[in-house]
Amino acid sequence: MPPHGRRRWSSIPPIFLPLLLLLVASTSAVSSAVLGVDLGTEYIKATLVKPGVPLDIVLTRDSKRKETAALAFKPLSQKVNTAASTAYPERIYGGDAVALSARFPKDVYSNLKPLLGLKYGSDGIIDYCAIHPELQVVESKVNGAVAFKSDSFTAEEEAFLVEELLAMELKNIKANAETMAGKAYGIKDIVITVPPFYTVEERRAVQTAAELAGLKVLSLISDGLAVGLDYAKSRVFPTVNSGGKPETHLIYDMGAGSTTATVLKFQGRTVKDVGKFNKTVQEVHVLATGWDRSLGGDTLNTIIMDDMVKRFTEKTTVKAVGLEAKHVKSHGRTMAKLWKESERVRQVLSANSETSASFEGLYYEDQTLKYKLSRSDFESMASQYHDRVQRPILDALASAKLSINDLDSIILHGGAVRTPFVQRQLENLIKGSDKIRTNVNSDEAAVFGAGFKAAAISPSFRVKEIRTFDNSVYPVVASWTIEGKEKQQKLFVPTSTVGTEKQVTFKVLADFEFSLSQEVAEPGASSALLSVSRTRTQNLTQSVKALSSQAGCATNEINTQFAIRLNPADGLPEVTSASVSCESSEAEKKGVVDGMKDFLGFGARKDEQQPLQDADKSVSSEGSDPTSVLESPTTSVPKAAVTHSEASNSVENKTAPGKKVVTIALGFKTEASSLSETQSGHHESVVKRLLAFDVSDRSRAQREETLNNLEAYTYKIRDILQDEGFIEASTLTQRNEIEQKSSETSSWLYDDGVGAARDVLKAKLDDLRNLVKPVQRRKEEALRRPEAVKQLRDGLQQAQTMVQIIRQQQEEQAVATDPSSSTPSPVGEAETSQVSSTSADDFAGLDDEPTSTSTLSIEPSDVPKPLYSKQDLNTISERQESTQKWLEEKEQEQDRLSLSDEPVLLFSDLDARTKELNELITNLLTKQMKASKPRKSKPSKDGERARTSTPKSSEAAETNSTSSPAEPEPTQATEAEPTPAQAAESETSTDGGNWAERTSDPEPGQGVPSIEEEMEIRRIQQEIDERLAAEKSSIVAKAEANKTKKAKKAKPTAKAKGQVKRGKQSKEKLKDEL
Structure with missing residues (x-):
């Protein structure tokens, strides 16, 4: 009875156990990858955690470490009516989407994060529309939230919710992560960073967007806590149980859309572990937070953009046409250009004292603007935000009931903290720069913290134990x-x-x-x-x-x-x-x-x-x-x-x-x-629209792939027509037809083929291939035919050799079993014949010495059984003759054809015939190897191998007690003389014993060897063929010579009488004679 822990396995058939293990392994692999996402206003960053890849940044399609939070619909030739069409506009993400903002300002959606959870008409909507004036912001009919109308769809199309657009961006991030992780890993679990000031509306909007993207939110983690978690994962803090003092740090995070200050307490704590053991864990406590919802990099960009508009409208040429600031700010293309350039100017001023920008075709095609700004002028314009930069820190400290002196450091995070204006205000607040630290990655610390949190929550990973406590x-x-x-x-x-x-x-x-x-x-x-x-x-x-x-x-x-x-x-x-x-x-x-x-x-x-x-x-x-x-x-x-x-x-x-x-x-x-929760009735329709977008994108990708293949094939045909082998395998008419068809297709591609459907493109590609493939097939046949014919002829030669060997062995077997060729003594008699190793007269004067003799009983069963049957001979001879005849006929037909004609002697037919012959020969060789496999002998009591006169004999030859081990005594026996067939078999077994022993015997009941046997047989088949050909004549000759020689020496008697004494000299003489 099996142990209790193993009984349950007995109910599972053993054949299914590998499949069960594979299923468990694949399920574990698919569910083990998790994702951490830093959902920023301007950029979205992600980290992937999978077995063997801890906390790695997910790269975008253009190999960047962060993706611009932007989405664009590239309009089709006509507006889409989803009720009657399955083609949707192409979705473009990241920097490519931002690049389209000047061309399609009504269909580019960027910086959507501040709109999450807002009702239509909120102050945040007004500020957003001021930067993106041509976006059609409407009120959702479902829940009164913010929604967008797209210019790529008809007016009847339902507006896009902010959660739906954000779900598309998250799906893009998920696709990039799955590409990086590989097909074996599916990504479903995610941890997302959110600002600490997010309300229930905003938090649930983020969760809804993730669910629409097919992701399960393991947790929402605040930005400051995520940075603190990344800070703690490589550090050890004082243990409070032992009287250690906790560390207190403030995370100051200024991103593109908001600013937060989070006071964190870091400490170690000894807690109970398994059994009687204890362990020390690290803890990160959020003590308090402060924030400014609208202060960030975008606010500073707006200062520069407003200054650009002011200078542009002050130009004399612009005033002449009556253009005012409100007109410029309501023009989508102009605002897209100014907004993009204002961000670049601010970033350059962080490292330089002055920079410039130039615009052409601004608002009007003939209007230009050359803009120049110094850092001092910029900081003068931003002076109104001095207090707002410091306010989040003061609010956080007041809520935590701490002062600046209680902080160990202020850790900076976010892209906007690199602005010198911001850092100067922080230094003014703390009266110096000694506590300001940049000891975390200001761009990626939050996303690494989110990834670490995801790995800690997931049961598939084991990470350093850091306990977090948020507010x-x-x-x-x-x-x-x-x-x-x-x-x-x-x-x-x-x-x-x-x-x-x-x-x-x-x-x-x-x-x-x-x-x-x-x-x-x-x-x-x-x-x-x-x-x-x-x-x-x-x-x-x-x-x-x-x-x-x-x-x-x-x-x-x-x-x-x-x-x-x-x-x-x-x-x-x-x-x-x-x-x-x-x-x-x-x-x-x-x-x-x-x-x-x-x-x-x-x-x-x-x-x-x-x-x-x-x-x-x-x-x-x-x-x-x-x-x-x-x-x-x-x-x-x-x-x-x-x-x-x-x-x-x-x-x-x-x-x-x-x-x-x-x-x-x-x-x-x-x-x-x-x-977000009131959208439950609307949820299903949103999911269907997202799936329709995915199907449309896949169809578009397949069409583009077919288009590229068709265009590449037209270029490939130009090279094919110049190939000598292709020219020999085709006629002039055929080449002209191919060239004309290729030229027409190439011209069509750049005319009507630009907007052709995938089916039309595929039909054009198939037409070209149908013209080219027959010629290429004839060319390949002409190249491969000679080698295939040679291999088939080699197979025929091997088959012919095998036929001759089988016939020879059967003839020798017939001679061995013929009664007229047997020994004079009757086979049925029970008496034995004794042969003395030498005559008594030769050793009459020598000292007597015991000698050994052996007796052999000759029975009908001692005659070896035939190795091959007549059916084996008929099968291989008929196959060899029919194949030889087929090859000769096909070669004659092929010789009458030119290279441009369809061949009759095909490589596939030659290969099939060769394989049939090889398989038949292999089966016969397998039978021979099984018969020639050496038998294992048992050692005698004195340590020497027992030697028998025939396989059936059980008598062991006795050795001379005075003989040396290095000089074994020859066995004296009266044994039947080997027939030529037996001698040939013995020679073959001796010569081929090594390779035969390396090959396993076929399983009982199987006529064809296993895969391993066939691989070994094929490897040595060439060696066998050469050996058979070389020894074919010598085997028979040796057998005949051996028979004649032993017939002359043998002197059979009716009975064995006594033992013959001989001395040491006679032993040496006997060895020489034998």
């Missing part, structure tokens, strides 16, 4: 209505740690609904509540009645409690479980719990309630005023105090003698409430 940023408020009065209670504060769970007690005894909201307050504006979710109880009323009637609880002692936590994946509040409980003063009675179960059928449905699984975590309890929520200080609730279970709906907990706590799990239903 909720915004307060979380619970709102509900009771007896016509609206109630609110703050559950979490801005510094609450993500992942924290609280037990909130409500003094509500009937089914009710409450909502969870974020309290968002922007600088200079009043706070507003953004709804996160709505939760409604399902069996609260019935549960209260059950507690009153079955457990005898008073209504004023019944508590309704909900477990609410900040989701670790996105930082948003969620309800994890709910229960109603009371303390009963009645004596415990049997069947109370069962009675309530029969009354209610307690518990919530599994698809609507997901309770926490970790009951050992410390939770806090908070409530409101006595009229609404029972408030209590934050404490650690014992594990047995509250029950969160779906399977068990009622639990009795004893608290004191004569008292018990009865708890009933509540069912509840939660609905998310945000702009």
